Amino acid sequence: MKVSLLIATYNWPEALLLVLESVKNQSVLPNEIIIADDGSNNETRQVIENFRTTTVIELHHIWQEDIGFRLAEIRNKAIVKSQFEYIIQIDGDVILHKDYIKDHIYYAAKNTFITGPRVLLLKETTQFALTSKITKFNPFTRNIKNRFNAIHAPLINQLIRPKKTPVEKLIFKVRGCNMSFWRQDLLDINGYEEDFKTWGREDSDLSARLIKKGVALRKLRLAGIQYHLNHNEQEKNNIEQNNAILDKNKKATSFWCENGISKQNEIL
Template sequence: MQPKSVSLIVTTYNWPSALELVLLSIKKQSHLPNEVIIADDGSGEETRELIQRYQATFPIPLIHSWQKDNGFRAARSRNLAIAKSQSNYIVMIDGDMVLHRHFIRDHKRIAKTNYFTQGRRVILTPSLTETLFKNNQYPISLFSSAVKNKLNAICCPLLSVILSPLLSKKSYQSIRSCNFAAWRTDIIAINGFNDDFVGWGREDSEFVVRLLNNGVKRQDLRFGGIAYHLYHNENTRKNLEDNDKRLELAIKNKEHYCQNGITQHLADAEVKHD
C-alpha cells in the first residue's frame, strides 16, 4: 500500500551549513514529501534564521520543531517532530544526509503495510564534503573517487525491486535512523522513541526492537533511497554504556512499549493545534 502522505523528519543540532545542503536536496526531489519537519535538538539562532529564510520559498510546509539544549536527546527530538506530523508515513533522516533526487520516490515505492524500511548511506570523504560546502551544491557522481561505498550509490529501480527483499535483514542489527521509514500508526503503537535515552547511541536500535516485538517486520531498501553522509568527527560516546543497558533490557524483556515516549508529546501537539 502506497502512503497517502509523507512527512520527512530531519534531525539537526548546530550545523546550519549541513542543514542547508540537505534542504537544497529536498527541494530538488522528483517526488516531494508533503511536509518537512526539522527535529532540532537545541540549536542556536543561526539555525533558526536559516529555517525561517527557507520557509519563505520552500515548496511545501517547512516546520521547525525545537527543544532546549540539554544534552544529546535525539529520541525526544524525533518524538516531538513526529507528534507534529500530519502524514500517515514517516521518513527520517539526519541533518547531515544529502538526498539523491529520487530519495522520497524510492521510499514511497517500497512502503508496505506492517513493515518498516531501513535505508542505506553513502559515505563521503572529508575532501568531497569540504567541496560541497564551498560550492553550496550537492550533485555527487557515483564515479567520484571521493565516494567510498559505491554500491550504496547505485540507483536502479529494477535491481531494487528484485534484490531488496532478498537482502533484507530480520533483526535490529545495523539499524540507522539516519535513513529510515515507518508508518505513523506503527510508531505510535509502541509509544515512539524512548525519551529516557540521553547521549549518542542505541535509541534507534531499541526503538526497532520494540517495533519487531510488536509484529512489524523489517525490509531493507537497496539500490534506491540514496542519501550521502557528510563527513564529520564522531559524536562522544560517554553515555553509551547506559544506553547499551536499556537496549539489552528491551531485548531481554521482549518489550514492545516504552513508558516515556511520544504519547505525552501527542497530547501537547493536540492542545496547541486546538
C-alpha cells in the same frame, strides 16, 4: 499516500542548508518537512526561515532547549506534530539523491518499515560541497566511500523480501539517518524511548520494538540513496548505558516503552 519528512538537526546550519536544497530538488516532494531541532542556535533558525521563502512545501520547525543530547525526545515531538500517514526520517547532515523520497514511497508496504543505504563523503568532498553548495553526486564522484551504494538501481529490491530480522542483529542493520515508517506503527509502540540521553542505540531500540509488534524490516539496496557529510563522530562515553537500555527493552514482553511519545502528546 502523503508523506512527512522528519529532519533531525543540531547546530550545523551549513549542512542543513544543503540537505534542504536536496529536498527541494526531489523528483517527488514530501507533503511537509518537519525540522526536529535539538537546541540549535539562531543561525539554524535563520537557515530554516530563509528556506521557507523558497519552497512550496509546508515547513515546521520543532525546537527544544539545548540541555544535552535528546535526539529521541525531539524526534518524538516531531512525530506528534506530523500530519501524514507515512514518515521518512533523515538527519541534517545527509544530502539526498533526487529519487530518495520516490524510492521510499514506492517500497512502503503495510506492516513494514524501511532502512536505506548511505554513501560517505570524505573530508575533501564534504568541504567542497559546503563551500560550493553542491548537492548532486554520483558513483564516479571523487573522495567517497561505499561507492557501490551510490548506484541507483531500485528494481533490484523487487528480489529482496522484507524480513523479521532477529532483534540481536539490529545494531548492525538500521541507521536512523535513513529510515521510514507508518506513523501509526510508531504511535502503537509509543515512539522513541526517551531514556536514551546520549548518542547511540535509540534507533536499534525502536526497530526492535517494531519487529516485536510484527512489523518487518526492509533494507533497501541501490535505492533510497543519501550522501553523508563528513564530521567528527559523536562521543560514545555512555554507550554501555545505552546498550543496557536496549537489552532491557529487547527482553521485555511488551513492545511499548513507558518513557515515550505519549508524554509528548500530553505536553503538546
